[in-house]
Amino acid sequence: MKKWNPNNWINFPAKHLPTYEDKKELDMVLSKLKKYPPLVFAGETRSLKKSLADVVDGKAFLLQGGDCAESFAEFHPDNIRDTLKAILQMSLVLTYSASMPVVKVGRIAGQFSKPRSSPIEKKGDKELPSYLGDNINGTEFTDSARIPDPKRLFRAYSQSASTLNLIRAFSQGGFADLRQVHLWNLGFINENTKGKYKDIEDKIRHIGYIEDGNDCYMDLDKPWFIHYIDYKEFIKCYINKICYLNIKFNILSKKIYNI
Secondary structure (H helix, E strand, C coil): CCCCCCCHHHHCCCCCCCCCCCHHHHHHHHHHHCCCCCCCCHHHHHHHHHHHHHHHCCCCEEEEEECCCCCCCCCCHHHHHHHHHHHHHHHHHHHHHHCCCEEEEEECCCCCCCCCCCCEEEECCEEEECCCCCCCCCCCCCCCCCCCCCCHHHHHHHHHHHHHHHHHHHHHCCCCCHHHHHHHCCCCCCHHHHHHHHHHHHHHHHHCEEEECCEEEEECCCCCCCEEECCCCCCHHHHHHHHHHHHHHCCCCCCCCCC
């Protein structure tokens, strides 16, 4: 892995990759994406690696949650907020119950591609390429919608950046503050669960932190919610450019991160 670079995987076999009809258009899209700001910065990657090391050593718990696949149609701040609420609630309960820090990873802000069991979808006598995710082609069962369109990568990047911007605002702007635990309730939680959750809320708001011996795992006066993202991406050429974006802006160490 020390010799890894973003071009290594190009020579390896991979499934579920789209075939773009217009190579020039794809190259144009990728050349523009390469000049865009990075979605994730090197410092965030180093912080996550350090946190995951604590998970491996049994000093922290890993919580990973999110959608199977994001879509352009369902892109809305309320949906992002509710996903964040669910992760906040789960991490709060886990931290309280396990008495250890929770590393929170959201499968969000880029989880568009979908692996398929077959490259072909059939309805009646008609066969079309399978839907591979909104950043590749459309869900509509039509010839035009199922053609992989490289320009969809622009919208995927834009939506990912906007989602990350809102998540960072929620995380650092007070919404994720432990004093706001009463704002994280979700409507689908049943009454019994709400009662148990409220007990945790009340204890945190009363004593101001969760502790076990001399270790403090939640403190109202310290940053608690640091949120990372992850996602599967099957478009190697797209990820290749995103990796280079991170290299370009990683001025301190010039390291390459496979994000």
